[in-house]
Amino acid sequence: MLVRLGYVAMSVVVKNASPSKTMTYATFSKLGDQEAALRKLERISAENIANTLRLLKHNRAHDIEMYRCSSKLIPLLGHDGLGDWDPIERLSDAFAELGQYAKSHRMRISFHPDHFTVLSTPREEVLKHSRADLERHVRMLEAMGLDKSAKCNIHVGGTYGNKETARARFIRNFQSLSERIRERITLENDDKTFNALETLEIAEEVGVPMVLDIHHDAVNPSAQSADELWPRIQRTWEGCCRQAEQDSGSEPAALPPKIHVSSPKSEKDPRGHADYIELPPLMAFLRAIAPSTPRLDIMLEAKMKDDALVKLMEALRGEEGVSIRSQASFEL
DNA sequence: ACCTGTCAAGTCTGG
């Protein structure tokens, strides 16, 4: 099994390269000149995209081929107080350059819209915002020129005291999205509400790949263990990007399944994310699925970001059966 | 230079 590692949004190694600089709405409102305020927001956006490109270059130097973009690239985008302001088009050159760099180095890029994108919501306003947020994330991926293998990962959402109706509402709302949006979505099991089995059943029903989070599964387990569910989870990834394979031309490779990995912050806060990754539980899962899994991509969700990736690779050197392939990948 | 409180968002809980 060939395993690649990636990290989320910001680096603790590269300094002054935040992809999430912002401006609060309070500050925006206090600025007298609206036009100037919007220009400032667009300048921050351009800096965030430029910093993201710097991070991709850093990633390349460290053989990191997987990266999740910050969902805060464009501050206040979608905020009610900004009307229909949307600079994605005006930033298209910067987005295109970013995507071109990712593509030319075969990097897997994703988004994870915030928890406020909830398709299970009973509130019409929330659904409207969620649709718009998904639309914007997809437009950013399109502006980068990335094919359907670049996904937006979301959760099923809240349960509102009745998981069954929430599930039905999610499915109905999901199916009302355009195909263009639907084919960009992956579904992740939650640490409080929809567990791995419940998320898998929904992913199967609506036909999207499932991202298994093994930390969420540990704190919010389902009737079956992650190992047991894995063959079904793996199947949700099969053929999900056939078109993308054709588009990529000479090298038709299936999109590997992706999992999220983090470790509990403490006994007091088991759902929180620790600075680094604890190897033993991860190794147990990897050894269980390795025989049936040719490729796997792991998104690390540790506080120490890319430093946690480096430390994990160091720890892997001592593991039996592991052969290091690069600074950010190994075979098991 | 550093510290503390606030911000965004939607859901959920406690009172």
Next chain:
DNA sequence: CCAGACTTGACAGGT
């Protein structure tokens, strides 16, 4: 029914 907790990185404003 409403206020506060939750989460996260970064702003905002104070010293």
